[in-house]
Amino acid sequence: MRPGRRLFDALPAWLDSHRDAARRSLGRRLQAPVLSLITIAVLGFILALPAYLWVLLDNARALSAHVDHDPRIALYLDHVDEETADRLQDALDDDERVARWERIDADTALTAYRDSLPDPELLDWLEDNPLPDVIDVVPASTQPDTVAALRDDLRALAPDAGVVADDEWVRQLNSLHELGLRILSVVVALLGLGAVLILALATASELRERQEEIAISRISGATHRFLRRPSLYGGVLTGFGGGIFSVILLLVGVALSREPLTEAAAAFDLEFTLRLPHAGDILGLILVGLILGWLGARLGSGHALRDAP
Amino acid sequence: MIQLQRVTKRFGSAADALSNVSLRVDAGAMAFVTGPSGAGKSTLLRLIAGLERPTRGRIRVNGHELDRLSARAIPRFRRSIGLVFQDHRLLFDRPVFDNVALPLEILAYRRPEMRKRVRAALDKVGLLHKETVNPRTLSAGEQQRVGIARAIVHRPVLLLADEPTGNLDPALSEEILALFDDFNRVGMTALVASHDLELIGRMGKPVLHLENGRIEARGGASA
Numbered sequence: 206m207r208p209g210r211r212l213f214d215a216l217p218a219w220l221d222s223h224r225d226a227a228r229r230s231l232g233r234r235l236q237a238p239v240l241s242l243i244t245i246a247v248l249g250f251i252l253a254l255p256a257y258l259w260v261l262l263d264n265a266r267a268l269s270a271h272v273d274h275d276p277r278i279a280l281y282l283d284h285v286d287e288e289t290a291d292r293l294q295d296a297l298d299d300d301e302r303v304a305r306w307e308r309i310d311a312d313t314a315l316t317a318y319r320d321s322l323p324d325p326e327l328l329d330w331l332e333d334n335p336l337p338d339v340i341d342v343v344p345a346s347t348q349p350d351t352v353a354a355l356r357d358d359l360r361a362l363a364p365d366a367g368v369v370a371d372d373e374w375v376r377q378l379n380s381l382h383e384l385g386l387r388i389l390s391v392v393v394a395l396l397g398l399g400a401v402l403i404l405a406l407a408t409a410s411e412l413r414e415r416q417e418e419i420a421i422s423r424i425s426g427a428t429h430r431f432l433r434r435p436s437l438y439g440g441v442l443t444g445f446g447g448g449i450f451s452v453i454l455l456l457v458g459v460a461l462s463r464e465p466l467t468e469a470a471a472a473f474d475l476e477f478t479l480r481l482p483h484a485g486d487i488l489g490l491i492l493v494g495l496i497l498g499w500l501g502a503r504l505g506s507g508h509a510l511r512d513a514p
Numbered sequence: 515m516i517q518l519q520r521v522t523k524r525f526g527s528a529a530d531a532l533s534n535v536s537l538r539v540d541a542g543a544m545a546f547v548t549g550p551s552g553a554g555k556s557t558l559l560r561l562i563a564g565l566e567r568p569t570r571g572r573i574r575v576n577g578h579e580l581d582r583l584s585a586r587a588i589p590r591f592r593r594s595i596g597l598v599f600q601d602h603r604l605l606f607d608r609p610v611f612d613n614v615a616l617p618l619e620i621l622a623y624r625r626p627e628m629r630k631r632v633r634a635a636l637d638k639v640g641l642l643h644k645e646t647v648n649p650r651t652l653s654a655g656e657q658q659r660v661g662i663a664r665a666i667v668h669r670p671v672l673l674l675a676d677e678p679t680g681n682l683d684p685a686l687s688e689e690i691l692a693l694f695d696d697f698n699r700v701g702m703t704a705l706v707a708s709h710d711l712e713l714i715g716r717m718g719k720p721v722l723h724l725e726n727g728r729i730e731a732r733g734g735a736s737a
Contacts (some may be wrong), residue, residue, distance in 0.1 A: 215622065217624060218623065218624050221625060222619065225619065421603055421605065424565065424592060425592065425597075425620050426589045426590065426592035427589060
């Protein structure tokens, strides 16, 4: 900027200079399209893998949330004396956390079981009814923590009863999901770092090709910032391209795995359709591409310009 | 404009490229530096352009103490000078116009003003009709003139030229030096390194003779 010029005059020139840098950067990419496309493809692949894993995890979480399921607590009374059972039933009547409960005696349970069998005579060889009396409790809340607290209280009330809450698998699924997210964040961090380094390398080698231009510009009074500008635009362009490419890969991947996953879920009696990523997810992915592209270019240009003559 | 006080420059453990050199070029003056190759002419010009830092001594150019100039202040200082090289150092990936426009781009000139100035500079060196061609297709003399247009397009206060006629035949050399004389007439201070003693003699300007990094002889008043 020439001294004495006002900001008002300088702003359009500054914008011109940015436009030139962006245009030149685009031009350079179009001059070597194969190399640019390879860089974009590498970034696309790097972004698509964790994005695909994330979609799977997100769907798994949606699955555990959407399974329409009232948690229940079963109290098995086989080792419980009648006095304790009564106390337990009074407590259940009074507890606001309990929506309803029902005592199923052993004979009723066996009859129901017998009726459900295709060959009921099978059970005739049993001398005694092996089933215990059971109290089936439906908690008022489906919150895992509330259900767990109620379960623990009931356990304290009747230490001899077998108390089993059937929300265990939801908890297990949730903790698996947590674990998945942790693993994913490590994968994201490592791949992101790898992407930044690859882009830094590409930027540095591009700057090496511009060595003479940089030397002449330096002699003419170019600042570091001026020299770096086209590289930063280049990084953002590559990042944008990589982001778009990764979105395409992701959509193709989701589309291809939709049917097999639905079939696999059906084998477990689950109704499940892999949902497509939201617009927000897609924009986020492109934004991540842009940021990685910028970071790589910043790192690579900083390094190369420091070493340049 | 240029003032050196007992300046020494040494590269690594080699002998001094410049040894205890003092000189002064006033604003608006034009002077020549002569001497055989390896005498230190290029080193002297690079020191004055702020491309090298002196090992010892003080350099003052256009009001800047170069030996103390911070790295951040160097780009601004360099924008006030123009440099011409023996090998032109043109960029062959862009046309003549863009080569000449480079310093204006760095100075963030707007397009219309940039076009005006580049055309004026090319016109001055007689190459206005070549603005769209690639410099690779030009003759050595034409390439040198493009390099000169690039050096003066931003109207620097000081023009430094390192063997600008080194690769040219006598007629072309005379033409180039006449150009420098023109620039000097309109107020640009000029310091030209050359070994073409005969040609320099005819210009009637102050001459510094360098030998083995030392000033061996001075001719003229202001040098």
